[in-house]
Amino acid sequence: MDATMIPTVPTSPGTGRKRPTIRDVAREAGVSYATVSRVLNGREWVSPESVRAVRDAITRTGYTANPHARSLATGRSGSIAFLLTEPQHLLFEDPNFAVLLRGVAQALSARELTLILMIAATPEERGRAVTYLSGGHVDGVLLVSPHSGDPLLSQLVRAEVPIVACGKVLGHETTISSVAADEWAGARSAVEHLLAAGCRRIAHIAGPQDTSGGVERLRGYADALTAYGLPVDEAAIVHGDWSHESGAAGMRELLRRVPGLDAVFAASDAMAAGTLPVLREAGRDVPGDVRLVGFDDSGLAATLHPPLSSVRNPLDRISEEMVRLLGELVAGRTPLSITVPTSLVLRESSPA
Amino acid sequence: MDATMIPTVPTSPGTGRKRPTIRDVAREAGVSYATVSRVLNGREWVSPESVRAVRDAITRTGYTANPHARSLATGRSGSIAFLLTEPQHLLFEDPNFAVLLRGVAQALSARELTLILMIAATPEERGRAVTYLSGGHVDGVLLVSPHSGDPLLSQLVRAEVPIVACGKVLGHETTISSVAADEWAGARSAVEHLLAAGCRRIAHIAGPQDTSGGVERLRGYADALTAYGLPVDEAAIVHGDWSHESGAAGMRELLRRVPGLDAVFAASDAMAAGTLPVLREAGRDVPGDVRLVGFDDSGLAATLHPPLSSVRNPLDRISEEMVRLLGELVAGRTPLSITVPTSLVLRESSPA
DNA sequence: GCCATTCCTGTAACCGGTTACAGTGATGCT
DNA sequence: AGCATCACTGTAACCGGTTACAGGAATGGC
Structure with a gap:
């Protein structure tokens, strides 16, 4: 046999x-x-x-x-690709990413579409991804935080693959749909909340300035201060890379540079978490001496001591909108960029 | 126009x-x-x-x-499903999971196979998943940490879908291939290392006993002590749920229960990390007073203070083997369970 | 009684590949 | 020379659906 x-x-x-x-x-x-x-x-x-x-x-x-027979006859595959182009797969360590992926999976499942996950890190993988995606295997592509100048993008655009990105893609506004949180407004509301609570020396631990998130959150911070009539002090702004460690390092720097510090707005929850041991070591109580607000409202925020106020990044909403937009794109509508509102979640680290 | x-x-x-x-x-x-x-x-x-x-x-x-035409003619889809059945999507917060997913994605990409990600959390999603997978959309299924009694498993087995699981699936040994780390040996080597370093009161923070990982790691711990001629003291064993918090709680308990404690072996890096602030607060130096070893060698381990020794869970190897095994299964070979070796990574938390 | 319309159904062509089978010309062997 | 074999190629059938088109039966209007 x-x-x-x-x-x-x-x-x-x-x-x-x-x-x-x-x-x-x-x-x-x-x-x-x-x-x-x-x-x-x-x-x-x-x-x-x-x-x-x-x-x-x-x-x-x-x-x-038989799905293949059906696809052959109809020309629709019934599947879409979730493409990660991040060379350093930081995204995978980011809980936000997982939440986004899960949201997309749910939204697609509800529409009877399947999710093809592609990771295009190495040049080899990137080549395969372009061939695959241009080859009509999928009805559309969802992109997370693509690098604006990435040649992969132009290749996909040229192949006329419907694309929806999470976050605006500079230079492709008319060809790539996108969904982004209103990070500027979120950051602004966080700082306004701190101002309303009486804080006047508010520092910012900013994210990388080559990401739209980092830029927008910093801009929101600065605009809130300006609108309130306060100067934007360069010394009160430090830069991190979203990570816990960079938050700690940034905090040490701020303690040195900003006398009378009474609040910190961090561009990510992880960086905000990194400040806590540094503040404790320096004998500053949170929120007694220093009020703290983070960004993303990741799972982390509520488990910290004290629980962290944070700007809620509506990832469930974003994933839902991405899938909806992709559906419209596949149906023939023209690309579109939309923004979804954020909200401020108050916890003990910054009482009202 | x-x-x-x-x-x-x-x-x-x-x-x-x-x-x-x-x-x-x-x-x-x-x-x-x-x-x-x-x-x-x-x-x-x-x-x-x-x-x-x-x-x-x-x-x-x-x-x-055209992939659909090809699939129709050959009867092969060229894609495999990565199925998550975990109702509480803890897996997503687990960095190990991300590493496994990434490894699988790479292995599949190299074989020109595509990865379809399915999350079957709600009953609805589970139903859709079974229909989809039984319907011949994919060539095979990769499962992560399935619950042994899950009816979904029997349904897939009945539909004769090739399946490879990560971790043994009790009751399906002859129908489902599996790949697992040799957790017993890994745990044993960790404790042997502590014994060789002169420790004699070694505690264990165990994982959940309804997971094979939790059971095997505890067994390895106990067997190492027994082989060395030491008694296994129930008081020196506490149970956690893999999380940072449960590690901290367990450590507090151990400090109370185990006089002369000179080493702790935690069943996960997160739990080991949770012990650190507790030990510091109690005035116990790591590794001076207490040596510490974790498990998984997740990204976390190297960034702690002090850097944590850990049993390396070879997830890259596991993902590779899962894909290889699935390939063989699809080619008609009979199911097979394999075990891959772990290794001990020494860092400052437990010098040799 | 005749024709148009409406509702329903079957035949056939098509989607774009793979592959069994038959066939061709060149070469090797006896 | 005759035949088998080899290396290659084309035709046709098939995978399992969708859908354009051509009817057929029943109904209604004149």
Whole structure:
């Protein structure tokens, strides 16, 4: 009983019996296979009796449509790609990323679409990804935080693949749809909250300035101060890379540079968390001496001591909108950029 | 030039020109389309001239194969599913999970397979997942830490879908292949290392006992002590849930219960990290008074103060093996369980 | 009674590949 | 020379769906 003796069967390997096809169902139901197809798609007139007969036959035979045959005939694949282009896969360590991925997975599942995950880190993988995506395997692509100048983007755009990005993609506004949180407004509201609580020496631990998030959050911080009539002091701004460590380092720097410091707005929860041990070591109580607000409202925020106020990044909303926009793009609508509002979640680190 | 005026073309929407097919390439190369197919697959004899002519025609036309047509003809989909069945998506917050996912993505990419990510958390999603996976959309399924009694498993097994799990699946040993780290040996080597360093009162912060990881690591700990001739003291064992917080709580408990404590072996890096502030607060120096070893060697381990010794969980190796095993399963081989070795990474928290 | 319309159904062509089979010309062997 | 073999190639059938088109039966209007 050598495996080579088994005659070639046109079914998936390991499956003993052949799967029923639309023809089998038709024979069972006593109608033509075109009628079965019509019942399946439900967009044409079929008599109630035929519908019932076909429905019965389907349950009796256990029929399920062959997705590849369907895709071949319709030209739609029923799947979309979630593409990560980040060379350093920082994204994977970021809990926000996981939340976004999960949200997208849910939104797609609800629409009966499948999620193809592609990681294009090495040049090799990137090449394969472009070939694959341009090759019509998927109906569209979801991109997370793409680098604006990435040649991969232009290649995909040239191949006319529908694309929706998370965060604006500079230089591709008319060809790539995007969904972004209103980070500027979020940052501004955080700082306004601190001002309203009486703080006057508010420092900022900024994110990388080559990301839209880092830039927008810093701008929101500065604009809130300006609007309140306070000067924007360069000494009160330090730069981190979103990480816990960089937050700690930034805090040490701020303690040195900013006398009378009474609040810190960090551009990420991780950086805000990094400030806590430094502040404790320096004998500054949070929120007694220094009030603290983070950004993202990641799972982290609520578990810290004290629980951290944070600007809620509505990732569930973002993922939902990304999928919706991609659907419209696939249906032929023109690209579109939308912004979703953030909200401030107050916890003990900055009481009202 | 209204979009509605464009006649219905059987190509993906948005694409202006029709994509070249194998027939176009054949015409361009002056051979039959069967020959083109043969060049593409390379498993049959084709004259060198024909090969060149076809290759040229392909580059000239920019041809790429239609994956759906190919799948329809071959019965292979070229894609595998990565299925998450965890109702509480703890997995997503676990950095190990991300590493595993990334490893699998790489291994599949190298084999020109695509990764379909499915999250089956709600009953609805679970139903859809079973239908989808049983329906022949994918060539196989990769499972992470499935619950042994999960009805979803039996359904997939009944549908004869090739499955490889990460970690043994009790009750399905003969139908589901699995890849697991040798956690017992890893735990044992960690404790042996502590014993060799002169420690005699070694405590263990165990993982959940309804997971194979939790059980195996505890067993390795106990066996190492027994083999050394030391008693296994129930008081020196506390139970956590892998989390930082549970590690801290466990450590507080141990300080109370175990006099003369000189070492702690934690079943996860997160729990080991949780012990550090507690130990510091109690005035115990690491590694001076208490030596500490974690498990998983996650990114966390090296960034702690002091850097944490840890048992390296070879997730890259595991993902690679999972994909390899699934390939064999798809090719018709019988299910198989394999174990990959762990290694101990020494850092400052437990010098040799 | 005749024709148009409406509702429903079947036939056939098509999507774009793979592959069994038959056939061709060149070469090798006897 | 005759035949088998080899190396290669083309035709045709097939995978399992969707859908344009051509009817057929029933209904309604004149």
